[in-house]
Amino acid sequence: MQILLILVVASIETIGTPIVRDNPNDDGSKVIITWQETGEAIAIDGYEILRAEEADEFERIARVNRSEKQYTDPETRDGVSYRYQVVAVKNDKVVAQSAISAPVVSSQQWFNTSRTNVLIGVITYSILVLWFIYRARAGKKLFIRRLPGLDALEEAVGRATEMGKPILYVPGLSSIEDIATIASLNILSQVAKKTAEYNTTLLVPNRSPVVYVVAREIVKESYTDAGRPDAFNSDNIYFVTQNQWAYAAAVCGTMVREKPATNLFLGYFWAESLVLAETGASTGAIQIAGTDSVFQLPFFITACDYTLIGEELYAASAYLSKEPLLLGSLKGQDWGKMIVLSILIVASALIMFGLREIYALFNI
Secondary structure, eight states, X not given: OHHHHHHHHHXXXXXXXXXXXEOSSSSSOOEEEEOOBOSOOOOOSEEEEEEEETTSOOEEEEEEETTOOEEEEOOOOTTOEEEEEEEEEETTEEEEEOOOOOXXXXXXXXXXXXXXXXXXXXXXXXXXXXXXHHHHHTTOOOOOOOOHHHHHHHHHHHHHHHHTOOEEEEOOSSOTTSHHHHHHHHHHHHHHHHHHHHTOOEEEEESSHHHHHHHHHHHHHHHHHTTOGGGOOGGGEEEOOSOHHHHHHHHHHHHHHHOOSEEEEESOOOTTHHHHHHHHHHTTOEEEEEESOTTTHHHHHHHSSEEEETHHHXXXXXXXXXXXXXXXXXXXXXXXXXXXXXXXXXXXXXXXXTOHHHHHTTOO
């Protein structure tokens, strides 16, 4: 009976030696174990994965279904040698086992080769930006699509100067972390230079304390660059309140009392956008708005004379300043988008015509 039992057990050892390897393209701490049945298939409940560090004893680390032939061990330590064994179980009893695998050590990789397309894209984009910055600094004229709202800015400042009325600049209601707020502050710098040149009063009410401090320093520096540091009045750049509707009410009150000739709403806005724009329209002011919030754009388009839509807000600072660094970056971004769009069109056409083998080369 003992001899027969040994023969039976030997006849159902149907698991090949596990193939182990470090998980590729990761930050380490993972090992992949793969195995196959090498003999006659048997009815089992599943497989148990055993692991041992160097000369230590094996311990069970996982159990998988019988349909699985691969397991990724997510809890290894880099630089430590591991050995693995796979056993088949039936009713919680071992009915077959594999040989012990070769030692394997997990390690982290410096570069994820599956993201080679991203690397190529970053290099291409960087070359484009640097190339256009070089051309801009060399005095080459870079074409930028005309933005009527920004073209009207100088006219709006001139009108306020002629009427002897102030310009109201609202840099949105969001915090300094918002990209729309940063874009608005860049535009504020150019507006402040023009108001300094024309000796026009510039009012900048702020909802965020941090934005208030940054806006004040930006306006002060702009007045200095324009050669009019004496004309800078810090009281005109002020903090109102962090409450949304209290801030909107205060700005509306300023528009009604001061009746500015020009209202500039540039930044990120919420539900108060229509209240601000309608109040400004009722005073007869020229209104130029700009935001990347798709929810507020319809209100600005309806109630304002000019509206910067989406990325036009980001391009405004380059458009106004003609700074080579900003112009080159803007042109590089536009060309990068054109390349991405072209790749998407070509890849879509390849799929549509059934040329999936060529499409796979794009790795999209």
